[in-house]
Amino acid sequence: MVTVAALARTAALVGDPTRAGMLAVLMDGRALTAAELARAANVTPQTASGHLAQLVEAGLLAVERQGRHRYHRLAAPAVARMLEGVMAVAAVPAAAPPRPTGPRDAALREARTCYDHLAGRLAVAMTDALVARGAVELGADGGALTPQGEVFLRGLGVDLDGAARGHRRRVFCRPCLDWSERRPHLAGTLGAALLATGLDRGWLRRSAGSRAVAVTPGGRLALAQAFGAEIFACACREA
Structure with missing residues (x-):
């Protein structure tokens, strides 16, 4: 059962304009690098990295490594x-x-x-x-x-x-x-x-x-x- 605290944490994560922008870009099913998401959200790579870490920790994003790059995507259809x-x-x-x-x-x-x-x-x-x-x-x-x-x-x-x-x-x-x-x-x-x-x-x-x-x-x-x-x-x- 979802607790009120967990609901509030998820809502707060999605409610931030920068994180909301990153999640919206990933709604087409693609997996993007942190640099690409930083450009999409119009923030620095350092700022994007902090936001992405929070989204991954909360289970909203998943990370896949391919070669030297790490790609972020929505963790599940439920997130979409x-x-x-x-x-x-x-x-x-x-x-x-x-x-x-x-x-x-x-x-x-x-x-x-x-x-x-x-x-x-x-x-x-x-x-x-x-x-x-x-x-x-x-x-x-x-x-x-x-x-x-x-x-x-x-x-x-x-x-x-x-x-x-x-x-x-x-x-x-x-x-x-x-x-x-x-x-x-x-x-x-x-x-x-x-x-x-x-x-x-x-x-x-x-x-x-x-x-x-x-x-x-x-x-x-x-x-x-x-x-x-x-x-x-x-x-x-x-x-």
Whole structure:
């Protein structure tokens, strides 16, 4: 059982702007060096080192050594879920009219990575399409792939066998509250496999230095054929 003190410590760690910035950069599932995270947070390497040590000690980050370099990544999908949840709460509009946001913010709302799966308007629309066609059943805390869904996703080339193997270590299928859409997109190893298929087939393309994901012209055609053209009602960017 989580104690109040432990909850407060975790909240304090995430609540620091520098540490929050580092955690947000890692939300796309990458592993980055301390120097890269220092640049992302706009702090000195020495300052970054102290913050990273605290995050590692608290179990929010994990460190991997490769050659001379040490790479930091989110310690578990649960950390990404926590951050996405905080983002959803932080995005609730204030009483005052919302300030206009720039193109980069718009791109993140349209399609982005949420740790190892797809998020944003496109992800929510794809999830809605999967539920509507009876491919996926989603509840408040979990989900399941139906037999029809297995046939459909295998036809798209999604590695369901790999997703099932990953299920031994984490949840296979579950809803994840989208911070910008306030509705669920697909997460778990199934959501990760769906994103991997989009990237491997060239339907989706990561944006350098950002969590934003763009849809390629070929991807727009393939995804519209598979999920229905209405998933692009959000006018997602093309790569």
